[in-house]
Amino acid sequence: MAAESNAPWTYLTDMDGVLVHEEHLVPGADEFLTELRSSGAGFLVLTNNSIYTPRDLRARLLHSGLDVPESAIWTSALATAKFLQDQRPGGSAFVIGEAGLTTALHEAGYILTETDPDYVVLGETRTYSFTAITRAIRLIERGARFIATNPDPTGPSREGLLPATGSIAALIERATGKSPYYVGKPNPLMMRSALRSLGAHSENTIMIGDRMDTDVHSGIEAGLKTVLVLSGISTRESADRYPFKPTLIVDTIADLVGRTADPFGAG
Template sequence: MEPRWSYLTDMDGVLVHEEHLVPGADEFLAELRANDISFLVLTNNSIYTPRDLRARLLRTGLDVPETSIWTSAMATAKFLASQRPGGSAFVIGEAGLTTALHEAGYVLTERDPDYVVLGETRTYSFSAITRAIRLIEAGAKFIATNPDATGPSLEGSLPATGSVAALIERATGRQPYYVGKPNPLMMRSALRSLGAHSEKALMIGDRMDTDIHSGIEAGLQTILVLTGISTRESAELYPYRPTRVIDSVAELIGHTKDPFPSG
């Protein structure tokens, strides 16, 4: 019997767009469950805990278990715990990041931390950014959850982790190590948690620069959906291509067992 595909799928721009369900996303996830296909919902957004995200998705009509959610904050905490168990960090971020670090055994402190960890927040504080710069200058290692320069909101783009990281990098001359997409580390840790192998796994995303990039680097098949950031035209600007381009995940309904039909 041929092994089933395992699915990694981005959240924003693939399953939901801000607070609205992408049409067909509920049927798509229901079909994965009905066919006993393993999946994880991935997000570079480090603001929310899996419990928060489950509640947010339920409000849109999507029922995703906490155990099926993997965030850049969780990947960052797992990475730091493997690098320096029981370490300390000065954190700029919200509950998704601080909770993940606490659960990994980290102490959060402003005094001589091992790391400065920069994540997502809707209210970046200039005083916190200044503190981060001074701690990095004093020797703290610089980690960022993800390199996304902007994030979506109902009013338009918001500066995101990558933009604030660039400010800190310019001030300190120290580049951060990004754990989230497009670092394939996030894909590989997600695959390990599923017990899946890259040759029979795929990544669905709406961004060429993070989702498709990291999927390719992790050795996965990739599907670009056009319900988020990238368009058919912008996708052509990149030196790599997704395995498939589809309008939305609704096109996969009825085809989840064979998402890459020949011809």
């Protein structure tokens, strides 16, 4: 199966569980990215994590042994900022989140305020404040629109799982009766904004991820080919329980090295 119109494949790839795992390089990830650069294939590294700026994430990846330019990193924070910029240019927001989200909103021309904001924007942080959550609830009750960067309920840490954006969003939703609009995966909006930033088309793009519920789901809804790697969250057994399936399942990103021109061929 070659790319339609004989155009080269463009790649969107998740970061955690695909390229790195707990700050360590996934074997083969460096060779995979080198092959993409050598062939001139367009690619973006995607993450639902809204804590870090692309500059932060570039430094993190460099520490792991991967050289990825800032311009090739697309986060749920960037996608959220682009969405709000398109929806209400020059708007205002009360933000629960860290530098990745606040920086993206500032660069999109947004004012961050606690006074009658257009939006309450919830992202990920390691220090969720009860005071800030209470403020968000009251602002939403007064009419602020509720946006969340991503629905992930938990995130990893060395000590175990941490509550993430989806869990805090559920708390706010329960208190207000207002559901958030999630911009990040599995919303295909994040895929489409990534495609636009690359000038790529869905029929010639592959989404690589380690989660069926976000990566593969959003890829399918955006009309992309999908590759599930088994080096992160999902397993073959858990993948079988979903009503949809990826185009290809491989053990790790290393299995795609040497195959980026035609990953769905015989080998």
